[in-house]
Each structure stands twice: as structure tokens, then as C-alpha cells.
Amino acid sequence: MIPWFNRIPAQRSLLSALVPAVLLLALSCFLSLLYGAGAVGPLEAFKALFNQGSADAYFVVSELRLPRTLVGLFVGISLGVAGALMQAVARNPLAEPGLLGVSAGSTFAVALALVLGASAATLTVSVAQIGALVGCFCVITAARMQGQNRDPIRLVLAGAALSSLLVALTSLLLLYDERAADEIRFWVTGSVAGRGLEQLYAVIPSMIIAALATLYVSRPLASLALGEKVAIGLGHNPGRIRLIVIVCVALLVGAAVAVAGPVAFIGLVVPFAARALVGPDIRRTLWLCLPIGPIVVINADTLSRLVAQPAEMPLGVLTAIVGAPVLLAIVRARRLPTL
Amino acid sequence: MFTARSFRHAALLAAGLTAAMGAFAAGKVVSTQYGDVTVNSDAKRVVTLYEGALDISYALDVKPIGAITTRGSDGVSNYLGDRAKGIKIVGTTREINLEAVAAQRPDLILASPRLNPEQYKILSKIAPTIVPKSKPHQFPSWTDDTRLFGKALNKSQEAEAIIAKIHDREADIKKVVEAKIPQDKRNVSLIRWMPQGAMVMSTKIFSTEVLANTGFKVNDGGVVKKGSPHSSALSLENLSSIDSEWVFLATMNLEGQKSLDAAKKSPAFERLSVVKKDHVIPVDGQVWTSGSGPLAAMVILDNIQKTLDTKVSYPE
């Protein structure tokens, strides 16, 4: 009997990794309810959970911390799964919505909306989802150029180039509209603070569609990992698989960006961790991404409330600082793995 | 700031410079961030590269020939109204068009304390350039600016008069405030609303100082760092620190009510007692959070006056 931690990831049973991850997620959610930037401390919040604390504490826990925890849960799942899907279809461990210019694309569109008269304070989810659509365009372009040439660096370079392009276009848009510039500088750092449940409801339909499509596509996608010919031999159409996956990624990333703004590097970190635990099979990593994504986002959010009291640190800054070392870890691996 | 000694010093220097240059009949020496600058005492072609300077110029009855745009539009600030008709635009706050400034052939340039040394080097070759001194951890004071630019425009007396006029009006309003609002109901906060929370403006900026002079007690909730004009977006959990009796909500667009409605969507905001009392007053952010000068002060005082007229109802 080989100890669990000595086995190569692919031999571990999925449950042996999934169960601790879900428990950890539950703990993270719990901590997220207990700690905040305000005066309501853990003990008081704990009482409020059982309907025994002060009205203030109850309000803070139920109206402020609970919604953002739920939003964090949702954003974590979306970005984690989107990252895993994207990496599988690009066969590239560096494919990440943020690195590939999706965030920059959505920022561009949000800037466009602001310039056309919307206000960050009144920015609705539907407006922000237009932003996500621009991001989708970038994903598709980047994925298209991938094709037969599986050079991971090339994809990332294209993404970085696209990002710099879209950032420049955003600057152009904001050149004369300093009001929009003033508002967008708060949006681009990414945050789940102050996001309410109604914003979450607005993106639930796209979530459901993406979930169903992901379930449908996960098996063909796994066969695609064995090579195009294998997939065709098993009766799948590689082009169609890729298209479905890209639409899924677009829906997921779009929804997450609409709710929380661009939160960097989650799509990179989460699948990386999942693969390290259960190996590269997409059907297994996807399951594990479900708890790991929210774990990362929720804990980062809790931390963001505590490091800059009484204000909060933007979530996106925190995830960038956490995510960049992972990027380097992937790169520093002995050889750049192609999935 | 202008002690008798520094005046004497300046006068001596002016005399020396005038003697040296010969051509100037009467030059005035103005002390700026980049040292003493000699100004021709009847400057006719003034270009302002600072919104505060434009406001002050108009307040002193000087019509600048060129100015930079205000944020969010391709002209100067709305509140300046018809005064600014026909003024030439010479750039934006972000990018001054030095050629356009030169093409105006100005004989005096009034600039912002934020003018950088490279820009100063070029501008000072075009015309005497007045840059207010910037003090670390302090914001430009509109009275200091008015006196400085007033001196440069050879309108020191008018500058004193307009400062006195505004202080008088502040005092008048203060009397009304003290008569109508009980002592413990005079605290007020100035905020900007962001979806993730409120930004609280410092008690040290232009508009909050005007507010304070009218008898209100400005409350920044103790969350604004020293030297910073406003806090970071305050956590929604800490909104209660700005739950003053009155809140002025500065908006960057003109649809103040829309911004207020957006803020009200947040349960944490709606829960504040100031919101329940309907004591949140939307105001123009261009004047309140970034404006400066006598005319802007007048707008702020108008806003306060209107609030007193329409919203205040405390039993005697």
C-alpha cells in the first residue's frame, strides 16, 4: 500500500482529494462570515449566525458578508472551471483568461459603456456582460491561432500583445472622458465587495448553460487530450468540441467579470493546483476545480478585508500577487509541459 | 505668508531686477514654487493652466485668453457659465499643448502647483509662469492662491475684497446654521459613492473648509490618511463612521439624483440614519471634490443655502 502523498496524482482516487477540498471550502466560507473590515468581530458574528447577536451584527453578517461570500463562491467556480477548460482546449498550462487578454477586453468594453454614459455606481450586470463579450472575442482569436502549433509561449505572447493593445484602446477611450477614467480606476482592480445577490441572479442562466455544456463536453475533451486522431476515432468532432468549450469559457468568464471585475490569475492558479492533486485528466481536474476556485477567491477576499482596515484592498491586486509566483512555478518546471 | 520682511525683500529684489532689465516700467515680484518671478504689472494676455486659476481670474474680472479643459468635457467648467465664451483651449489637465500656449503669445501664465519641472522650464521661456507653492501633506488653499494670482494680476486689493466677501457670506450662513440647527445636529460628511463602498473626503480640502466655515462640523470618520484628499473606498461594514447628521454626496456627472438612487440600492447605505432622514444632498463633484476658487466657493455656499432653505426643519 503506497501512502496517499507518495502516489502519482493520476493514481489517487478523486474522492480522496475532493473531500478535503470541500471541507476546506466550508471552513473558508465560515471564516469569510466571521471576519470583516468592520467592528463586528468573529465572536459576535458567530452568535449572529445563530440569530443571537445584536441587530448590527446580524445585518453585517447576513446582508454584507453572506452575499460577498456567495459571490466569491460563484466567481471562484467560474474562473477556476474556465481556466481548466481553456488550458485543456489550448493544451497549454499557461492559458488563463487574464493572461490571454480577456480581462483587458472586458475592461475596454466597460470603459466604452462608461464613456457612453453609464456610471460605475449604476453599472448593471448586463452592461458589464457586453464587456465580457469583447473578452470572448479575444479568447476565440487567441485559441484560433493556437491550432496545430502548440507553442505555449506563443499563445501567452499573443495574449499579452492583445492585452497591451486593449489597454491602449481603453486609454484612448478615456482620454477625454475623465469622469469615466475616474470611475474605471476603481473597477479595474476587481472586487467582490458590495456586490449583491441580484447581480448574482442575473448571471445564473448563463451559469446553468455553461454547466450543462461543460458536462456534455468533458468526455470528448478528455479524448482530445490524447490527440486529434484519437478523438476523431472515438467519434468526436474536434472543431465542434473546441467551439463548445470556447463558448463555455466565454460565458463563465463573462459572468465572473460582470459581477466582480477583472480578478487576475485565478484561472491559472486553480487548475494548476487541481492538476497537482489529481493529475492531468480533465474530467478529474474539473471536479476538483469546483471547490478549489472558491477556496482561493474567498480566502483572498477575507484577507483583502483584513490587510487594509478600515478600507479594503482590491481583490484583484491580491490575486495578482498570489498568482504571479504560480506562473513562475509553472515556467520554472523542468520543461514547459504541453498538456 | 506675506510678512512685512518678505515684502521688503521682494521689493528690493524687484527694484534690482527692474534696474537690471531697464525695460520694465513697473515689475512685480511674485514668490512661486520655482523661486521669485517678476511679472509685468499690466499683464493683458493671461493663460491659465489650472482650473483654480481660471476661477480666480474671472472672480477678479480678468478674462484669460487661454485655458485648459475641465475633466469630462471639451470646454471649461460648466459652473463658470457664459464668462468663458470664446476662450481658447490650450490642452487638458493631463496634456498641456505647449505650442498652443506659445501661439497665444501670453504675457502671464498661471499654472497648477502640480506643474512638473520640465513643463515649467519651457513655459517660463514663453512668459512669466506663476506656480503656487505646494506644501507636503497640504492642499492648495484657495485664499493663498487668490492672493498669489491676485498679486500677479496686479489685483491684490480686489483679491482681498473677494476673499472678505466670501468670508462675510460664510459668516452670514453660519448665523443661520447656528440659529436653525441644534448644536449636536451640525456634523456633516462629504463622500463619493463607489459600488464597493464610500470614499470619504478629507476635512482639509477646499469644499470641506468652506463647509466648516459655515458652522458645520465636518466629519471624515477618522479614516482619511494625513495628506490624502479622500479615503480609500471604505468597507461597507464601516459605513456607520460617516453616518453624520448631513451627508453631501459628490457626483462626477450632473445626474446627482441617479447616483443617489444607485447608492440607495446598497442595503448598507440605505440603513444609515442620514438616508432615512433624507439628509443626503447630491452635489456637483466638479465643484465640491475638485474645484477651487472664489466662484466655486460661491456655488458651494449656494448649495448650502439651498439646503438650509429646503431641508432644515428642526423644532425651535
Add this chain to the structure above:
Amino acid sequence: MMNTKTHSLENMPPQPQLEGHTTLPLGGESQLLLEHRALRRNAILLAMLALSSIAFLGMGSMVLSPLQVIQALLGQGSELNQFIIQHLRLERLLAAIFTGAAFSLAGCLMQTLARNRLATPGIIGIDNAAMAFAVSSIVSTGISLAPSAMALAGAATATALAFGLAGSSGTRGYRFIVAGIGIGAIAGALTQLMLSQVDIDTANAAYPWTVGSLSARSSSMVYALGIGLLISLIACLIWARRFALLPFSDQVITGLGEQIKKIRVAALSLSVLLTGLAVAVAGPVGLVALVGPELARAMSGYRGIPLIGSAIAGAFIMVVADLVGRTLLSPIELPVGIVTSIVGAPYLIWILVRRSPRN
């Protein structure tokens, strides 16, 4: 004006007399190999640069005829004209030529090094780090260094970090590039964080450093860049033959008796030095590094490494871009970084689309 033609391997060692080439002995074993085609291309590019420079001096918020320009240059004509030409446009023209040449040459070196036309110093984070440092100098009262000096420090820091993090991996600088992208992402996030913490006036003051601008630049930095550019151009001429080996595989180069590592480090160092100095002058104007070399290649067909051609092409692009930025929406100036982005955007999209698997 000199370049090497080195695509057929048998031509590499020693130095045969090639058709369409002139060799120029430099003493010892060194020799300059002049390709006539490259010379022609560079001459055309130089002529374009000269024409655009004349237009640059003549046009703007005040339009001057070429005669007036020449008079003003010679210290004649009206005082205003002299001022505008001598103090405003001439310095700005120099800054445009220097930064354009530096960005583009740096881009060409980096592209060659990584064998990827999308790899430019800006994309791997040097620009962003310089931007973050320059912005920090503006938003913080605690930093007394000027933004341009901080930008230089930022570029140096990013490079050192990327080198350090990439370790001693020799695989074509790939790790270096990805480390750079990571650093760039962090620097970008930190810049956003800083800009979200300050008031709008401070954010506005930092604006030119976030898009790249040539208005009222630090003249000492322009001179420093000029010197750096001169050194780099000389180095490129002397090492042209060695740099020409960069596109080949390690085995080939080792087989030729050259030390691949040294060549790569030299190319990389020149590239980041140039970018650092250029960013310190103008802020992030990254896309010039992408488009400049491409223009140089387009002018001479795709052969060889058009180092000198890239420098001239970059200068040309920068001059035209700033001219457009100054005149298009006069009296309001468009920062040059925005114009280069508009020029670079269609090209970038074209490159991305063209590389789709169907082609």
C-alpha cells in the same frame, strides 16, 4: 546602413565575397558585411525619416512653411517662430527619433532572440514596471526621484527580477519572457492600485506615464538615451555577424564555434538597456517595438535581421505618430502612445488572424 545577409549557412564562416555585398575591413579579423539591398532599404527609410522630420518641424498648432522653419533654425524670423522651433519642436523631434529608434531596435533584438515576432520588451513587462515606478513617484510624496529616473529604475528592476527568476535556463529566453509577463502583470495591478488610491488630479498628473507621451520630456534623460542609442548602434554594427546567428538552433551555433550564451546575453542586455532608457524618456510606447522591425522587414523582404533598418523605421514611426498626435485634434494633443497603439492595433490583429491554422 550596414547589414548582414546570413540565411544560407554555408556562407557563415569564413568571409567569402558574396554577390550583392561589399565587405569593409575593420582591422584584425573584424569585417563589416554590407548588403546592397539593406543599404538601399535603409537609404529609403532615412529619406522617409528626413521628410517626416521636416513635416514635424513645420506642422503643429502653428503651421510654418519650410522656409520659415529653416529661418527659425538659423536664428532668423519672428521670435515666436524661433521659440517654437528651437525650444519646442526640435527637442521633441530629437526625443521622438531617439525613443522610436531605441524601442524599435530593442524590439528587433528581442524578437530575434525569442524567434517570435510578438516578443517585445514592452510585452514582457519592462514597460509596465517602468510605468509602475514612474506613477509611484507621482502619487507618493515620499519619493523624491523624478518620474523619469524612477522609470529607469523600474525597467532595471523588472529586468533584474526577470533574469533572477528565469534562472540560468538557456531555452531561448522563454522563461525570461514568461517571468517578464508575470512581472508585468503584477506591475500593472500595482499601478491600478496606486491610481485607485489617489485623487483624480494626481491620477491625471500620472496619466502621461501610463500611456506614453513626448510632451515636455526630461532633457537630461533624452541625452542619456542618445548616448545609449549611439553605443547600441555601434555594438549592433560590430556584432551584426554574431547577432545574425541568433535565429539558428544551439547546435548550429555551437558548431560554428560561437558561444551562444554570450551572444544571447549581449542581445538581451542591449535590448533592455535601450527599452529602459526610452521608457524613462517617453513612458510606455510599446507597440513601436512591434511595428518598427516589421516595417523594416517589409521594406526588404524577409531575410536577415534588419537591426539598423528597425532603428530608422522606429524613429520614422514615432515621428509620424507624434506629428499626428499633435495635429489631429489640435489644440488638444493626443499622447504619442495612443497614436502608436492605433497604428499598431490593426497590424497586431492582422498578425493574430494570419497565424490561424487554416493558413
